[in-house]
Amino acid sequence: MAEDTRNKILKSAVELFSKSNYHAVSMTEIADGADISKGTLYWYFDSKAELFREIAVNGLDYFYNQFERIAQTDKNSEEKINNLIQFVLNTLVEHLNMLDVFRNNVELISNEFKNNVEAKHQKNINIVAEIVKQGIDEGLIKDENPTDISTMLLSVLFTPHTNELFERAENKEKKINFIYDFIMNGISRKEYQDAE
Amino acid sequence: MAEDTRNKILKSAVELFSKSNYHAVSMTEIADGADISKGTLYWYFDSKAELFREIAVNGLDYFYNQFERIAQTDKNSEEKINNLIQFVLNTLVEHLNMLDVFRNNVELISNEFKNNVEAKHQKNINIVAEIVKQGIDEGLIKDENPTDISTMLLSVLFTPHTNELFERAENKEKKINFIYDFIMNGISRKEYQDAE
Amino acid sequence: MAEDTRNKILKSAVELFSKSNYHAVSMTEIADGADISKGTLYWYFDSKAELFREIAVNGLDYFYNQFERIAQTDKNSEEKINNLIQFVLNTLVEHLNMLDVFRNNVELISNEFKNNVEAKHQKNINIVAEIVKQGIDEGLIKDENPTDISTMLLSVLFTPHTNELFERAENKEKKINFIYDFIMNGISRKEYQDAE
Amino acid sequence: MAEDTRNKILKSAVELFSKSNYHAVSMTEIADGADISKGTLYWYFDSKAELFREIAVNGLDYFYNQFERIAQTDKNSEEKINNLIQFVLNTLVEHLNMLDVFRNNVELISNEFKNNVEAKHQKNINIVAEIVKQGIDEGLIKDENPTDISTMLLSVLFTPHTNELFERAENKEKKINFIYDFIMNGISRKEYQDAE
DNA sequence: TATGAATGAGATTTCATTCAT
DNA sequence: GATGAATGAAATCTCATTCAT
Secondary structure: OHHHHHHHHHHHHHHHHHHOOHHHOOHHHHHHHHOOOHHHHHHHOOOHHHHHHHHHHHHHHHHHHHHHHHHHOOOOHHHHHHHHHHHHHHHHHHOHHHHHHHHOOHHHHHHHOHHHHHHHHHHHHHHHHHHHHHHHHOOOEOOOOHHHHHHHHHHHHOOOOHHHHHHHOOOHHHHHHHHHHHHHHOOEOOOOOOOO | OHHHHHHHHHHHHHHHHHHOOHHHOOHHHHHHHHOOOHHHHHHHOOOHHHHHHHHHHHHHHHHHHHHHHHHHOOOOHHHHHHHHHHHHHHHHHHOHHHHHHHHOOHHHHHHHOHHHHHHHHHHHHHHHHHHHHHHHHOOOEOOOOHHHHHHHHHHHHOOOOHHHHHHHOOOHHHHHHHHHHHHHHOOEOOOOOOOO | OHHHHHHHHHHHHHHHHHHOOHHHOOHHHHHHHHOOOHHHHHHHOOOHHHHHHHHHHHHHHHHHHHHHHHHHOOOOHHHHHHHHHHHHHHHHHHOHHHHHHHHOOHHHHHHHOHHHHHHHHHHHHHHHHHHHHHHHHOOOEOOOOHHHHHHHHHHHHOOOOHHHHHHHOOOHHHHHHHHHHHHHHOOEOOOOOOOO | OHHHHHHHHHHHHHHHHHHOOHHHOOHHHHHHHHOOOHHHHHHHOOOHHHHHHHHHHHHHHHHHHHHHHHHHOOOOHHHHHHHHHHHHHHHHHHOHHHHHHHHOOHHHHHHHOHHHHHHHHHHHHHHHHHHHHHHHHOOOEOOOOHHHHHHHHHHHHOOOOHHHHHHHOOOHHHHHHHHHHHHHHOOEOOOOOOOO
16 A cells, blocks of 8 residues: 555656756646645655656666676677667557657756766666677677666667657558667668678 | 847757756856846746747757758668668757757657757658668668658667767767767677678 | 653653653654653643642652751751751752752743742742741841742752862862852851851 | 834844744744845845844844953953953843844744854854953952853843843832842841942 | 554745846 | 836645545
């Protein structure tokens, strides 16, 4: 029951933060959205900043955990990258809300919580860089700085405009393949040839 | 002299909107930054929204004008795309401020000013799509929906994480090539072969 | 056990009211200080006002009882006044807390609880005035309005700055004599001569 | 006109702080009392704490300036002390408000503004101690620690219960003499004999 | 007895906007 | 053109109190 209220709050907050920026969302709106009083809201979260921090950290942790899981399987790099892309894009389609929370609050994510959030963001880049390193060793990926490649890869996956693709898409499966292909082969006509 | 004050205001506003979100920037701060009074600020701009709109529209127009110029030259698609990428990345390096205005206000750009700003954003995608179409016709670019490709292309160029690459870079020239290469060839080991 | 909880609450409340004003102390702090929940706090005291009233009344009663005891002995006025001063100053040194409760809540003591607390305060002035009257009759004290003298006497003893004297004192005994002397003889050089 | 509004605010605030404790007075009440909006209140004072600090500091400065003036005349110590007592008591009768501000906020005066207010309070004790020193040299005052005597003297003059004497008084002149006498001679029957 | 979750009124403070000068 | 004083709505947050368990 208590956990219930907490979740109602988080749900309402994610919904609102995904539609508007942190500063444009009021605690009154969050409380109303969760169908509780402002007093109750403050019973669970000491401040608006703390509430947002929890959501941001949860989101980053969610991705990190999956990235780590994928990195630790003993598949080859091609399969891992495939899994990674599929996982991120499917998650985004299902939880566009969560992604929009980040999109709408770039300035908070990168400035305000430097200690905590920025570190977690870097952790995500690093774990993906490990997969990239494996790919370089296996001859799948070109031999450039793995951190740069990882940064670019995540940035394409989380790009602010990715969802426009899905909005216009009749066939999501096909779009995911398009993005996968874009990452692996860019936009030139040359087809990507399987390594075997 | 009058134009002078107006520019001081715009400069102060861009500086602040590039550091924080629309809602986190106050008219008092903008006036202080421009070294004028709040009364004067309201003499030049009827409201905060209008001031922001002017900045956003200016920014989008700036890119549109360049995109159009590039599209209208009679170069081949490869050169046009090369010009486009060089132009965007060089602009960003020199005017990170302007880019950050957009990054910090994604939710405004895509929601609030639908009438005006969103339309301009779409115009940018479309003009680039024309270049892409030419590329497809010339066999340079793979035969997919040109709007999707244009969206993806712009989204990589304007991605929130691009500047991390520059921050870490000793050699900016090299990084621009890396991004160009990423767009054309993705991350696979196969080298992009010139279209001779 | 029940009395135990009640006392824990009173102790916590005195501690807090002695450090801050009534309005600056929250029921949450009192409950936390007593290591109980707010629900329990309200089981023992119907309201914050009632809790404070109990403490204030207890304090005033404590002094009243001692004043009465001193007044009712059959000592001469000089001894009684000596006892009175010794008692008040020693109590304050040992229970600075209790005194501070009054100091921090002057406005409550004199305005809010007029019915109850103010009456008790007056009773204290009156019982001391009886000792003063005896002193006048015995030729020890000058023949002025006994209530005025009593008011002045108590006010010096409970003065907000008395404790500064103790803070600076190496020798508390000496300081008590200084105050006793001040009350009896003021600050002029003339020494107080015993009445015989 | 601007100074006018500022004074209206200060007047309203003194009036309210003299009737209730800092925490019991709301900014809304202060604004209403000054017949202005809350926004205007914050145009003149950045916070409630700052507003109170200004009032407290003003009050302490007012007394300090007079104490210094008295100390610097070339009268003998007896006259100076007489002036001092007359000045303080007359001020209190005319500005009971100001005194009550201090009475109602003992805990703020002595804890919160240690840096500023506490220092000013000490300055007041010290300047009066100089007069006391002169009195000791001239054989008027008994040879005890001048700071202790000064502390006690001020504490009697500003004692929380002094105004009860005035409230009951038909003849204020007579009451002032009573307090003067109390300070110089205490409560013993021995009359204070003039030094000549 | 005791708890912790919930409430709602009200507190301090911010801020876009207006207006007399 | 320019200023600074004034406004009021709304934001964040606090806190005495209640109540189901």
